[in-house]
Amino acid sequence: MAAKEKKNAFYAQSGGVTAVINASACGVIETARANRDRIGKVYAGRNGIIGALTEDLIDTSKESAAAIALLRSTPSGAFGSCRYKLKSLEANKREYERLIEVFRAHGIGYFFYNGGGDSADTCFKVSQLSQTMGYPIQAIHVPKTVDNDLPITDCCPGFGSVAKYVAVSALEASFDVRSMAKTSTKVFVLEVMGRHAGWIAAAGGLIEDEGIPVVVLFPEVEFDEKKFLARVEALVKKHGFCTVVVSEGCHHPDGTFLAEQGTKDAFGHAQLGGAAPVVANMVKQGLGYKFHWAVADYLQRAARHIASKTDAKQAYEVGAAAVKLALKGHNAVMPTVERVSDAPYKYRIGVAPLDKVANTEKFMPRNFITADGFGITEACKRYLRPLIQGEDYPRYRNGMPVYATLKNVAVPKKLPTFEMQK
Amino acid sequence: MAAKEKKNAFYAQSGGVTAVINASACGVIETARANRDRIGKVYAGRNGIIGALTEDLIDTSKESAAAIALLRSTPSGAFGSCRYKLKSLEANKREYERLIEVFRAHGIGYFFYNGGGDSADTCFKVSQLSQTMGYPIQAIHVPKTVDNDLPITDCCPGFGSVAKYVAVSALEASFDVRSMAKTSTKVFVLEVMGRHAGWIAAAGGLIEDEGIPVVVLFPEVEFDEKKFLARVEALVKKHGFCTVVVSEGCHHPDGTFLAEQGTKDAFGHAQLGGAAPVVANMVKQGLGYKFHWAVADYLQRAARHIASKTDAKQAYEVGAAAVKLALKGHNAVMPTVERVSDAPYKYRIGVAPLDKVANTEKFMPRNFITADGFGITEACKRYLRPLIQGEDYPRYRNGMPVYATLKNVAVPKKLPTFEMQK
Numbered sequence: 001m002a003a004k005e006k007k008n009a010f011y012a013q014s015g016g017v018t019a020v021i022n023a024s025a026c027g028v029i030e031t032a033r034a035n036r037d038r039i040g041k042v043y044a045g046r047n048g049i050i051g052a053l054t055e056d057l058i059d060t061s062k063e064s065a066a067a068i069a070l071l072r073s074t075p076s077g078a079f080g081s082c083r084y085k086l087k088s089l090e091a092n093k094r095e096y097e098r099l100i101e102v103f104r105a106h107g108i109g110y111f112f113y114n115g116g117g118d119s120a121d122t123c124f125k126v127s128q129l130s131q132t133m134g135y136p137i138q139a140i141h142v143p144k145t146v147d148n149d150l151p152i153t154d155c156c157p158g159f160g161s162v163a164k165y166v167a168v169s170a171l172e173a174s175f176d177v178r179s180m181a182k183t184s185t186k187v188f189v190l191e192v193m194g195r196h197a198g199w200i201a202a203a204g205g206l207i208e209d210e211g212i213p214v215v216v217l218f219p220e221v222e223f224d225e226k227k228f229l230a231r232v233e234a235l236v237k238k239h240g241f242c243t244v245v246v247s248e249g250c251h252h253p254d255g256t257f258l259a260e261q262g263t264k265d266a267f268g269h270a271q272l273g274g275a276a277p278v279v280a281n282m283v284k285q286g287l288g289y290k291f292h293w294a295v296a297d298y299l300q301r302a303a304r305h306i307a308s309k310t311d312a313k314q315a316y317e318v319g320a321a322a323v324k325l326a327l328k329g330h331n332a333v334m335p336t337v338e339r340v341s342d343a344p345y346k347y348r349i350g351v352a353p354l355d356k357v358a359n360t361e362k363f364m365p366r367n368f369i370t371a372d373g374f375g376i377t378e379a380c381k382r383y384l385r386p387l388i389q390g391e392d393y394p395r396y397r398n399g400m401p402v403y404a405t406l407k408n409v410a411v412p413k414k415l416p417t418f419e420m421q422k
Numbered sequence: 423m424a425a426k427e428k429k430n431a432f433y434a435q436s437g438g439v440t441a442v443i444n445a446s447a448c449g450v451i452e453t454a455r456a457n458r459d460r461i462g463k464v465y466a467g468r469n470g471i472i473g474a475l476t477e478d479l480i481d482t483s484k485e486s487a488a489a490i491a492l493l494r495s496t497p498s499g500a501f502g503s504c505r506y507k508l509k510s511l512e513a514n515k516r517e518y519e520r521l522i523e524v525f526r527a528h529g530i531g532y533f534f535y536n537g538g539g540d541s542a543d544t545c546f547k548v549s550q551l552s553q554t555m556g557y558p559i560q561a562i563h564v565p566k567t568v569d570n571d572l573p574i575t576d577c578c579p580g581f582g583s584v585a586k587y588v589a590v591s592a593l594e595a596s597f598d599v600r601s602m603a604k605t606s607t608k609v610f611v612l613e614v615m616g617r618h619a620g621w622i623a624a625a626g627g628l629i630e631d632e633g634i635p636v637v638v639l640f641p642e643v644e645f646d647e648k649k650f651l652a653r654v655e656a657l658v659k660k661h662g663f664c665t666v667v668v669s670e671g672c673h674h675p676d677g678t679f680l681a682e683q684g685t686k687d688a689f690g691h692a693q694l695g696g697a698a699p700v701v702a703n704m705v706k707q708g709l710g711y712k713f714h715w716a717v718a719d720y721l722q723r724a725a726r727h728i729a730s731k732t733d734a735k736q737a738y739e740v741g742a743a744a745v746k747l748a749l750k751g752h753n754a755v756m757p758t759v760e761r762v763s764d765a766p767y768k769y770r771i772g773v774a775p776l777d778k779v780a781n782t783e784k785f786m787p788r789n790f791i792t793a794d795g796f797g798i799t800e801a802c803k804r805y806l807r808p809l810i811q812g813e814d815y816p817r818y819r820n821g822m823p824v825y826a827t828l829k830n831v832a833v834p835k836k837l838p839t840f841e842m843q844k
Contacts, residue, residue: 017601019594047604075594077601084605168823172441172497172724175825179439179499182469183506188720211827276717277696295698297716298610302594305728308821388821399730399810401590403597405633 007109012045013077014115018158020315026071027319048082057411070404073394075304116145121358127332141334148199152352153336160311160387163203174212181241189293191276195249204245205376213242219249221373309390345386429531434467435499436537440580442737448493449741470504479833492826495816497726538567543780549754563756570621574774575758582733582809585625596634603663611715613698617671626667627798635664641671643795731812767808
């Protein structure tokens with residue numbers, strides 16, 4: 001056998017992006033560059049795994065060190081993301097064969113996939129290609145999700161920043177309502193992400209420590225309108241105002257989301273989205289209080305300007321750790337954050353087997369939610385507080401943050417076109 | 423006549439609050455304290471002018487210098503605000519007589535009112551009390567409004583920070599959509615404040631300079647669905663995605679707001695608010711693009727964490743200038759921001775007669791809006807850019823911004839209770 005050739009790496013971003021997923025990309029690419037003797041080029045998939053399937057690879061070696069460094073403070077996915085889950089090998093063998101063709105054509109031996117639960121599943125399937133299809137590959141999953149719902153890891157990069165955004169925004173808006181409550185708005189409703197798990201909504205509960213009366217509505221707790229209105233009324237009577245943080249996944253006992261209350265527009269079309277206006281209108285109808293509501297949507301997960309320093313740091317570290325794990329010969333694993341202590345906050349980067357990560361969601365434990373279902377416990381606060389610690393401001397120019405837009409130069413194609421399955 | 427007694431000052435916050443109205447309060451109080459030889463105490467109205475009418479005064483001398491200094495970086499109204507406009511002297515003479523009783527009882531000779539157009543009207547009426555009711559008072563209006571719609575002054579404190587929030591948030595969310603556009607969201611819609619004037623929406627147009635395809639919907643331009651959809655389609659075809667920034671005041675040619683499209687909830691109640699979901703659904707129905715939408719609402723005007731340094735500075739300066747104007751003997755005036763040059767940005771604090779300010783709204787000039795009605799011109803960008811310059815971060819503790827909550831100690835009452843008119 002000839003002298004061992006350096007293998008190239010494939011990196012892709014998957015699913016909903018975050019304020020710090022590019023920090024993980026930065027960690028992967030900078031660590032690979034620091035190990036040039038063992039890793040060739042890092043090819044990024046344009047729009048996630050689709051870039052691999054369609055041989056649409058980005059040559060990250062064309063980007064300057066400064067451009068890659070700037071990824072650390074740039075929100076969203078610099079190479080494009082996708083919502084696409086590989087089917088099982090049995091159901092769509094053609095896709096796996098194609099992946100191998102692309103990997104072989106471009107000398108790819110490392111597969112770094114940066115995503116949440118669905119992506120962990122895709123990454124796990126790829127990690128099995130050595131066994132199932134005879135192509136030698138090491139696949140490492142880099143954790144990312146604002147939903148904080150991956151198992152084993154103490155937290156998921158992306159979550160700390162959205163938690164900080166939600167806590168800070170809810171606090172600021174609460175100060176606003178408090179100012180206005182005498183003659184105007186008494187209840188402010190903020191809708192946040194989290195279709196299944198209430199971690200993001202929970203972050204809103206942190207404002208209680210700043211003296212704000214707050215009601216949190218979790219997806220983990222069946223919504224009870226009567227109890228909810230009673231709680232709001234009690235808080236407004238006592239404090240003059242209150243803030244409600246509602247998860248988009250908040251639902252009635254029958255499973256229907258609050259946001260799907262049969263609302264129709266003028267043309268009779270079902271009106272999409274918006275748990276906040278539904279909750280706000282309930283408050284108006286039931287209690288007569290003037291309200292305001294906001295839906296943060298993408299603003300919350302893109303808000304790099306108020307990212308958590310802890311989160312940005314961990315996002316970088318799991319990217320760097322993924323490359324180091326690969327160099328140590330690992331396959332089918334995911335770097336994790338292992339908490340050592342709450343206060344002072346200490347953690348180390350650990351590792352989890354991917355088959356234990358894929359397709360498992362981590363919900364809020366019951367002891368993180370108060371007995372009445374409307375707030376977070378001290379145990380939850382102890383968990384959350386370290387994750388929003390520290391500010392990590394981007395650089396600004398002319399009043400605007402300086403975020404990286406990469407050149408994203410395509411790697412010349414070597415294979416025939418591949419038709420994606422619809 | 424005995425040795426001239428020092429007069430006390432009354433200060434109140436009025437109307438919708440902002441990220442920097444407390445910086446103006448800080449400017450008023452610190453400047454008054456620096457002139458203790460000539461100004462007695464500063465009494466703040468609890469909840470605006472209502473605090474004066476009900477003799478609910480806050481003794482700001484009970485607050486430490488550190489607490490007052492912290493107001494400079496605290497959003498919202500520290501003394502409470504109100505939405506309450508004094509009627510004319512003819513229509514409600516009783517209220518003016520009451521104001522004079524309260525002023526007299528507490529030795530108040532200076533009246534500082536911190537608000538927008540309606541508040542300027544109230545302030546002007548108070549400024550006339552020397553003439554109309556024989557009570558010697560000097561009333562100075564301190565400009566404040568996120569809407570940026572006061573005349574004469576080049577800009578209104580409060581606006582620069584909301585403009586920065588909108589520009590930064592729209593940029594970040596646009597990066598997000600750009601990442602997702604291949605297989606998911608192609609259009610992001612952000613709803614911002616501005617019922618009559620499109621200044622805040624205009625700030626969203628600044629992201630064009632960062633390479634983002636953006637459509638701005640102003641209240642000043644009648645909404646044309648067909649033209650709008652054609653514009654969105656053209657941008658998505660060219661760039662793969664686009665961002666829409668819609669003013670809450672955007673309306674159809676017949677004057678009805680987009681947000682009032684006859685939408686009803688499951689109970690048949692008119693659904694309140696939300697131009698963004700209406701626009702997003704139009705895009706879905708008309709073009710089939712997947713969308714996301716956000717409504718920033720209070721988050722935008724409370725976002726002290728991303729305040730414009732220029733704005734925070736000017737807010738402080740107009741507060742300080744108001745006190746200096748009073749000490750120079752002025753009445754019925756408002757300090758203004760006078761722009762000297764765009765780049766480098768230079769300005770000075772000027773002064774305007776209050777009768778020219780009250781009840782006049784300043785809309786976006788036509789030459790600030792592009793010919794097609796969907797964007798901002800270079801002239802508008804030249805106007806806006808300086809106003810979002812600089813960051814002025816609050817201090818953080820344990821991951822959360824440190825904002826002032828004052829003691830707000832009540833001044834002992836000396837008068838009988840006053841029944842507010844309903």
